[in-house]
Amino acid sequence: MFKNNLGLLRIIGLLEGISFLVLMGIAMPLKYIWNMPQFIYSTGMAHGLLFVLYIFFVLLVGYQLKWSFTKMFWALLASLLPFGTFVADKKLFQKA
Secondary structure: OOOOHHHHHHHHHHHHHHHHHHHHHHHHHHHHOOOOOHHHHHHHHHHHHHHHHHHHHHHHHHHHOOOOHHHHHHHHHHOOOOOHHHHHHHHHHOOO
């Protein structure tokens, strides 16, 4: 899976999706419901780094594989939606 940039994109997408779900599903409720804000910083930092890496690799792989603008748009939009990167992996990245 690490053999090329598409494989790296798929792994980064998986990690980015997990970090997004952990941030929204665990860290934010801990902060706002149980008043435990200490998890937001580390989780948010990890998610931010993975988000930037995901965007970079979508653009890189899109350029290398000559993806259409529409395919790149959907891959980028997936990073903004819960479970979006998992769907992108299944629908967009496995076909490439």
